[in-house]
Amino acid sequence: xxxxxxxxxxxxxxxxxxxxxxxxxxxxxxxxxxxxxxxxxxxxxxxxxxxxxxxxxxxxxxxxxxxxxxxxxxxxxxxxxxxxxxxxxxxxxxxxxxxxxxxxxxxxxxxxxxxxxxxxxxxxxxxxxxxxxxxxxxxxxxxxxxxxxxxxxxxxxxxxxxxxxxxxxxxxxxxxxxxxxxxxxxxxxxxxxxxxxxxxxxxxxxxxxxxxxxxxxxxxxxxxxxxxxxxxxxxxxxxxxxxxxxxxxxxxxxxxxxxxxxxxxxxxxxxxxxxxxxxxxxxxxxxxxxxxxxxxxxxxxxxxxxxxxxxxxxxxx
Amino acid sequence: xxxxxxxxxxxxxxxxxxxxxxxxxxxxxxxxxxxxxxxxxxxxxxxxxxxxxxxxxxxxxxxxxxxxxxxxxxxxxxxxxxxxxxxxxxxxxxxxxxxxxxxxxxxxxxxxxxxxxxxxxxxxxxxxxxxxxxxxxxxxxxxxxxxxxxxxxxxxxxxxxxxxxxxxxxxxxxxxxxxxxxxxxxxxxxxxxxxxxxxxxxxxxxxxxxxxxxxxxxxxxxxxxxxxxxxxxxxxxxxxxxxxxxxxxxxxxxxxxxxxxxxxxxxxxxxxxxxxxxxxxxxxxxxxxxxxxxxxxxxxxxxx
Numbered sequence: 001x002x003x004x005x006x007x008x009x010x011x012x013x014x015x016x017x018x019x020x021x022x023x024x025x026x027x028x029x030x031x032x033x034x035x036x037x038x039x040x041x042x043x044x045x046x047x048x049x050x051x052x053x054x055x056x057x058x059x060x061x062x063x064x065x066x067x068x069x070x071x072x073x074x075x076x077x078x079x080x081x082x083x084x085x086x087x088x089x090x091x092x093x094x095x096x097x098x099x100x101x102x103x104x105x106x107x108x109x110x111x112x113x114x115x116x117x118x119x120x121x122x123x124x125x126x127x128x129x130x131x132x133x134x135x136x137x138x139x140x141x142x143x144x145x146x147x148x149x150x151x152x153x154x155x156x157x158x159x160x161x162x163x164x165x166x167x168x169x170x171x172x173x174x175x176x177x178x179x180x181x182x183x184x185x186x187x188x189x190x191x192x193x194x195x196x197x198x199x200x201x202x203x204x205x206x207x208x209x210x211x212x213x214x215x216x217x218x219x220x221x222x223x224x225x226x227x228x229x230x231x232x233x234x235x236x237x238x239x240x241x242x243x244x245x246x247x248x249x250x251x252x253x254x255x256x257x258x259x260x261x262x263x264x265x266x267x268x269x270x271x272x273x274x275x276x277x278x279x280x281x282x283x284x285x286x287x288x289x290x291x292x293x294x295x296x297x298x299x300x301x302x303x304x305x306x307x308x309x310x311x312x313x314x315x316x317x
Numbered sequence: 318x319x320x321x322x323x324x325x326x327x328x329x330x331x332x333x334x335x336x337x338x339x340x341x342x343x344x345x346x347x348x349x350x351x352x353x354x355x356x357x358x359x360x361x362x363x364x365x366x367x368x369x370x371x372x373x374x375x376x377x378x379x380x381x382x383x384x385x386x387x388x389x390x391x392x393x394x395x396x397x398x399x400x401x402x403x404x405x406x407x408x409x410x411x412x413x414x415x416x417x418x419x420x421x422x423x424x425x426x427x428x429x430x431x432x433x434x435x436x437x438x439x440x441x442x443x444x445x446x447x448x449x450x451x452x453x454x455x456x457x458x459x460x461x462x463x464x465x466x467x468x469x470x471x472x473x474x475x476x477x478x479x480x481x482x483x484x485x486x487x488x489x490x491x492x493x494x495x496x497x498x499x500x501x502x503x504x505x506x507x508x509x510x511x512x513x514x515x516x517x518x519x520x521x522x523x524x525x526x527x528x529x530x531x532x533x534x535x536x537x538x539x540x541x542x543x544x545x546x547x548x549x550x551x552x553x554x555x556x557x558x559x560x561x562x563x564x565x566x567x568x569x570x571x572x573x574x575x576x577x578x579x580x581x582x583x584x585x586x587x588x589x590x591x592x593x594x595x596x597x598x599x600x601x602x603x604x605x606x607x608x609x610x611x612x613x614x615x616x617x618x619x620x621x
Contacts, residue, residue, distance in 0.1 A: 049451030289448030
């Protein structure tokens with residue numbers, strides 16, 4: 001029986017107080033220790049990457065001994081066209097994914113909402129399947145479609161007397177291809193979120209509306225959509241905060257990492273990868289990474305701030 | 318337009334029409350999804366000659382198992398990839414679930430002094446990360462983990478998103494349950510393992526499935542950290558197959574059983590067959606656990 005439990009606890013002040021509180025909390029801290037350590041090593045230590053681009057990193061000298069070069073890496077980075085092109089691609093694709101993607105997911109969810117449970121289960125399971133495979137498998141599928149010699153599309157074009165298209169050589173087709181690929185893979189997944197939200201709406205609203213004679217579209221516009229607004233806004237907010245990050249899997253695998261297509265398939269992430277792994281240019285790669293992390297961070301804060309202005313209920317922090 | 322409002326029995330004609338269109342739309346969408354997979358399967362069941370003449374297709378002109386027979390005659394590479402993938406998935410998922418659950422539990426305890434600090438500690442990693450380059454230098458140079466199986470496990474071990482999901486779940490556990498355990502003299506570890514975990518099985522199942530899917534499908538870590546053939550995971554092996562026609566003519570491809578020794582052209586159907594063998598199991602197994610994924614996603618999105 002613990003005898004230290006008393007009604008009037010004397011608050012120990014200063015370091016000794018803090019230490020005794022630390023000791024008291026230690027069992028829980030110990031439980032969290034693995035997480036603390038792993039996060040520290042793999043998430044916090046890499047933050048030195050913020051200083052990295054200001055040095056001319058040499059492998060043999062290591063991080064601490066490599067010389068400072070100020071903004072040289074950044075100058076070099078931004079005088080080339082490539083990073084600007086990659087930025088444009090990243091942002092534009094993400095805008096389309098976010099806004100068109102959200103609209104389509106909501107549409108799918110609304111459509112599912114009208115159906116009976118049995119049909120919903122079947123349809124949902126099937127449209128969810130692409131989420132379970134990796135982008136590599138998706139690349140295989142697109143290869144089977146777009147292969148210049150054996151792909152279905154070209155065989156079809158030849159069969160109807162047209163010229164086959166050099167899909168993997170011509171950048172102009174890829175915005176459409178990549179957008180369709182992303183929707184194929186992700187819409188099933190995201191529609192599930194909205195569907196679950198719709199299922200959470202109190203049925204009585206719909207009953208009341210029906211009794212008042214409201215048609216389907218009225219119900220959707222005045223009940224369904226408004227009541228899932230929080231989840232829509234939060235999801236959009238989260239995605240907008242990541243507008244500077246592309247899905248590496250999509251942009252690397254589906255175009256088969258072809259350099260001919262880079263003008264429309266290169267995103268910041270693939271740029272960093274190429275600079276680091278293919279070119280071994282640490283200065284450029286780390287400068288691009290810095291650029292991505294910092295702008296990305298600012299955007300998250302900014303989007304959170306904007307949403308706070310609109311309706312402070314929906315913010316992340 | 319009959320508008321009889323019984324308990325949903327009679328629908329108006331306009332409602333029936335909408336319903337019809339909805340079904341048609343979904344049938345088309347589902348057909349697209351299914352056909353994309355059938356395309357791979359079908360092409361894997363074709364002869365090399367048929368692919369060269371007619372291209373890839375869903376239905377083979379002449380049904381043939383030659384691609385599979387060839388691979389399964391020399392299955393070492395495939396089996397090795399399976400082993401590596403299974404090991405990294407099992408270890409990674411188990412460790413990941415433990416780390417995330419324990420951390421989330423601690424942070425969810427109202428009486429824990431450092432819960433705000435640690436919450437921010439993990440949340441911050443969602444907002445900001447150092448990027449690929451410093452991580453690469455850290456793992457390759459400072460930790461020396463290139464071509465090491467740990468490089469395939471550690472970087473994906475902790476995900477702030479999963480912590481948030483589990484934290485939300487643990488917060489819904491009544492404090493009284495934990496209090497009564499403490500009164501009975503249980504240590505924090507004991508309370509967590511013997512009391513909290515057993516009642517958290519659904520949430521843990523969801524997180525575990527996310528981890529399993531993540532580790533199973535991962536090719537990214539292999540792409541940057543692994544060069545040796547012994548540590549190739551399934552999806553990474555597929556990447557190598559997908560991209561390099563030249564690669565398929567090489568000795569390595571023969572090792573994979575993808576080229577008949579002595580012939581010139583790599584077999585295209587073998588490529589597809591490899592894809593089926595590597596990805597098929599996932600596609601068959603995971604839909605059975607779909608409801609856990611859905612639970613996890615929706616809880617995460619709502620609590621987020």
